[in-house]
Amino acid sequence: MYESIIPFPAESASTVDKYCCSHSTSLPPFFAEHAAWTVDKFQTSYMMCCQLQAQMCVFLASDRRARRVLEIGTFTGYSALAWKEGMKALGGEVWTCEAGPRAIAASKEAFAKYDPEGKIHLIEGPALQTLQEIAHPPFDIIYIDARKSEYIGYVETILERKLLAENGIILADDTIHLGLVADRSPTNPHSAREDIEYSLQHADNVHEFNEWAVKHPRLDVLLFPIFNGVTFIKTKS
Numbered sequence: 001m002y003e004s005i006i007p008f009p010a011e012s013a014s015t016v017d018k019y020c021c022s023h024s025t026s027l028p029p030f031f032a033e034h035a036a037w038t039v040d041k042f043q044t045s046y047m048m049c050c051q052l053q054a055q056m057c058v059f060l061a062s063d064r065r066a067r068r069v070l071e072i073g074t075f076t077g078y079s080a081l082a083w084k085e086g087m088k089a090l091g092g093e094v095w096t097c098e099a100g101p102r103a104i105a106a107s108k109e110a111f112a113k114y115d116p117e118g119k120i121h122l123i124e125g126p127a128l129q130t131l132q133e134i135a136h137p138p139f140d141i142i143y144i145d146a147r148k149s150e151y152i153g154y155v156e157t158i159l160e161r162k163l164l165a166e167n168g169i170i171l172a173d174d175t176i177h178l179g180l181v182a183d184r185s186p187t188n189p190h191s192a193r194e195d196i197e198y199s200l201q202h203a204d205n206v207h208e209f210n211e212w213a214v215k216h217p218r219l220d221v222l223l224f225p226i227f228n229g230v231t232f233i234k235t236k237s
């Protein structure tokens with residue numbers, strides 16, 4: 001039996017990633033255009049999800065016949081466009097929250113260009129406040145991809161305010177954080193990163209969230225070691 005993570009050297013992982021992208025249902029060409037634009041404009045373009053993750057968003061929204069997606073963390077709008085794409089057949093809508101002024105300006109530009117029907121609603125401001133005020137529940141999918149130290153607060157507010165549909169699912173992104181949540185030894189090549197202090201702070205925050213989520217009496221949790229870690233969460237039936 002294989003373990004859930006089969007180690008590949010970096011070059012091989014990149015080749016396998018491309019193989020997976022080209023053997024998954026393709027995205028419309030504007031996704032590549034928007035990703036390239038983001039890379040060109042933002043030094044922090046690594047924050048945008050990768051192509052295969054966008055393909056996963058499209059697949060998941062379509063498979064779950066979602067009509068409403070709530071996204072926490074817009075950046076330049078790449079993943080929001082993927083959620084919308086996955087709900088195209090049903091005309092579903094996306095509410096996406098962002099606090100950073102540059103990201104707000106960039107995502108507004110992207111949505112004006114790629115979402116002329118206005119199916120994506122950008123909510124400006126701190127996510128925790130937005131979650132307290134948002135008035136469009138229930139959401140079929142809630143995608144958490146913002147401040148790691150607030151992940152617990154996001155899910156607590158989602159539960160308190162009953163923002164998730166009965167059979168809805170929460171996806172929390174970046175929950176293995178380069179594997180540093182579990183392994184900070186020299187065996188993990190990321191333990192020698194230049195920004196290790198910052199990365200360890202992130203890893204501490206997501207580890208605290210992972211511990212909290214798996215012990216929560218009302219939640220079923222599945223932490224997948226895909227991308228930078230994606231936790232699938234649903235309320236217990």
Ligand SMILES: C[S@@+](CC[C@H](N)C(=O)[O-])C[C@H]1O[C@@H](n2cnc3c(N)ncnc32)[C@H](O)[C@@H]1O
Nearest residue numbers: 048049073075078079098099100126127146147
């Ligand atoms: C990882 S990026 C999101 C990437 C995006 N989901 C994508 O895949 O294209 C995280 C974003 O969340 C925003 N953010 C961080 N903390 C936030 C907060 N407390 N409230 C709202 N937005 C926040 C950041 O400004 C950043 O643009």
